[in-house]
Amino acid sequence: MSQAVRLRTAAVVGGSVGGLFAANLLARRGWHVTVFERVAEGLQSRGAGIAMHDELEALITAAGAHLSGPGGxxxxxxxxxxxxxxxxxxxxxxxxxxxWARVFNALQSAFPPADYHGGREVAAIEDGPEGALLRLADGHEVRADLVVGADGFRSTVRAQVAPEVRPRxxxxxxxxxxxxxxxxxxxxxxxxxxxxxxxxxxxxxxxxxxxxxxxxxxxxxxxxxxxxxxxxxxxxxxxxxxxxxxxxxxxxxxxxxxxxxxxxxxxxxxxxxxxxxxxxxxxxxxxxxxxxxxxxDVESRRIAFGRIALVGDAAFVARPHVGIGVLKAAQDAAALAESLSQEPDVQRALARYQALRMPAGIAAVRLGQRLGAFIERRLEAPWTDPALGLRAERVIEISARLPAEHEVGDPACTT
Ligand SMILES: Cc1cc2nc3c(=O)[nH]c(=O)nc-3n(C[C@H](O)[C@H](O)[C@H](O)COP(=O)(O)OP(=O)(O)OC[C@H]3O[C@@H](n4cnc5c(N)ncnc54)[C@H](O)[C@@H]3O)c2cc1C
Structure with a gap:
């Protein structure tokens, strides 16, 4: 006798780029995904120029989205x-x-509009053995097998699961x-x-x-x-x-x-x-x-909490010198979706996701701190302190791109 298979459900808090990458990638792997975004409309008007990377283009395609219009x-x-x-x-x-809007529009067009709820703020979350419970600010409650906290640098989700992490x-x-x-x-x-x-x-x-x-x-x-x-x-x-x-x-x-x-x-x-x-x-x-x-700077010590995962700026915010906030959010979402495909148990999959993405988040924050140290310390120029290893050649080489392979996993980033 065949039994109906229940679709696994994911609730994504935050419907910006990180949330939409996660939502599209999970939906393409058979999850039933619902996105809750606090802002009713007009997210497109955010941000201006972002650097396109080959990997970002590949992840946009993997999310089922298509970039339209002239490249940039x-x-x-x-x-x-x-x-x-x-x-x-x-x-x-x-x-x-x-x-930024070009990337956002592509991701939003790829996601079913009926499952994207603008103007819906998530106020609280409770995790439990049978699933997580989201309480919306309008009083509604939603249950899900997985919660993705993609609610940015002042994340409500992070404030609940890791209140000790504060933007510095x-x-x-x-x-x-x-x-x-x-x-x-x-x-x-x-x-x-x-x-x-x-x-x-x-x-x-x-x-x-x-x-x-x-x-x-x-x-x-x-x-x-x-x-x-x-x-x-x-x-x-x-x-x-x-x-x-x-x-x-x-x-x-x-x-x-x-x-x-x-x-x-x-x-x-x-x-x-x-x-x-x-x-x-x-x-x-x-x-x-x-x-x-x-x-x-926002630096989380954990990004997986039972059935709750943090992605994008909710997890780590590197200073804009690093210029990869969108790519990092996409990589987080891809690693999360991949971990959930490889490991059917949600909590174990999230532990795997955390192990994969913590080093990259920490490395990005450290690189931003290093590139901005001369301004923070009121030095005349990056090369004023040779210990930073930042001659002008080096600054323009390592700004606005992913930390080099050897720097990821080496949080000290001392090269
Ligand atoms: C001015 C500016 C310029 C930037 N330039 C670049 C750049 O050149 N290159 C680059 O890669 N990155 C850039 N960034 C960073 C980049 O925009 C972010 O890294 C990226 O948007 C992170 O995506 P996210 O989805 O994680 O978070 P966000 O884009 O911050 O989205 C979080 C979403 O969650 C929603 N939300 C928050 N709380 C709740 C709640 N309780 N319930 C429901 N929804 C909620 C918010 O309304 C928001 O839409 C820039 C950022 C800024 C501010």
């Missing part, structure tokens, strides 16, 4: 400049810089901005627009590169220039002030860009005129919408 801005390598604009180093490394402020922020190519001077466009530039203006770090236009256009004249400027900011006075809006409300971890007080933007523009070589300071002067990203 192409750069042939990275160039480091000093404060006067003198070229310090060049590293040949062709890359495509695409948009790194002592600096990244100012981010986007400028329309058409707003930039002829000199900027011909000399630096298509370069992936690293500049070290006295104790800070500026990075700029071209990305597609707001309509995904790669036509010259319609693209945009994206920059990040890491700058030291004391936690108590200065950071609190940056995160306080005009109405006097102090925002905890970040402030919505329209609420940044205009005076802070003016200070940044004056600083750009004083510290950035021509023509780079134009990018800051002409950016219409500035954004402040305080830099934090």
């Amino acid at each position: 801005g192409r750069v042939d390598g990275r160039t480091a400049y000093d404060r006067s604009g003198r070229r310090l180093a060049y590293f040949h490394y062709p890359q495509v810089l695409t948009s 402020y790194a002592g600096y922020v990244a100012w981010r901005g986007l400028v329309e190519e058409s707003e930039l001077s002829e000199r900027f466009r011909s000399e630096v627009f298509e370069r992936y530039a690293f500049i070290f203006p006295g104790g800070s770090q500026f990075i700029g590169y071209c990305v597609a236009g707001s309509d995904d256009s790669l036509t010259p004249g319609r693209r945009r220039y994206n920059f990040l400027w890491y700058y030291p900011v004391d936690e108590d006075g200065e950071l609190a002030d940056l995160l306080t809006d005009a109405a006097g409300r102090r925002h905890e971890f970040s402030i919505p860009p329209p609420l940044i007080r205009p005076g802070h933007g003016e200070t940044l523009r004056r600083r750009a005129a004083a510290l950035l070589p021509a023509p780079f300071h134009e990018a800051v002067q002409r950016a219409t919408q500035l954004m402040i990203q305080p830099i934090y």
Whole structure:
């Protein structure tokens, strides 16, 4: 007599890239997956340029998703400049810089809309021998054989299973901005627009590169220039002030860009005129919408708790110097799905997942700490402390890519 086989059920908390990678990969392996995402709609508008990697493309395909539209801005390598604009180093490394939204849209289109619940916040989780129980903020309860905590850097899931893990402020922020190519001077466009530039203006770090236009256009004249400027900011006075809006409300971890007080933007523009070589300071002067990203490290000691797994930023957040948040989330999801295919017992599969992914998460956090140490310690440049092993050549070689094979599993990352 044949018996109906019950589909195994997974509840994914967080419907951004990490959650959607996990959801698609598990669904393709026969799980019945439901995604709960706190934000009702509009996740696409997040983020700007992210670096495309061959492995990321392969994982998008493995998730059953298809990238559409033009690929993104192409750069042939990275160039480091000093404060006067003198070229310090060049590293040949062709890359495509695409948009976060392009990856998100591909993953979301691949997942059944009926199983993706936007505007549904998970408030609490209980694990038990027969399954996990999710309590939603609207009062509903959901049972699942597996819970994937893909709810980002301020994860509700992590706060419940590992409350001792807290984001640690790194002592600096990244100012981010986007400028329309058409707003930039002829000199900027011909000399630096298509370069992936690293500049070290006295104790800070500026990075700029071209990305597609707001309509995904790669036509010259319609693209945009994206920059990040890491700058030291004391936690108590200065950071609190940056995160306080005009109405006097102090925002905890970040402030919505329209609420940044205009005076802070003016200070940044004056600083750009004083510290950035021509023509780079134009990018800051002409950016219409500035954004402040305080830099934090998140390092979990465990990422598997019975039937509950943490993936992506919920598990580890490396500083943006490493530039692989999306790829790391995809790799976590792939390792989780693979572990659950190899090992039918969910708890044992999650233990296996943890063993596979902890070293990579730790290595990414350590690499970010090493690349940002000079800003955190208020040093003039990365090479001011030779013990960091970061001459300009090395900085541009190891930024914005996966830690080398030998660095994963070697949390000290001392090379
Ligand atoms: C400004 C900026 C620029 C970046 N640039 C790059 C880059 O160039 N390259 C790169 O690789 N990475 C970049 N990153 C990092 C990258 O965006 C993240 O690493 C990546 O999005 C992590 O995906 P995630 O799904 O783990 O977490 P997130 O994208 O943070 O998503 C978490 C989701 O969970 C939801 N959520 C939270 N709590 C709950 C709850 N209780 N219930 C339900 N849902 C919940 C949130 O609404 C959110 O949608 C950037 C990040 C920022 C902020």
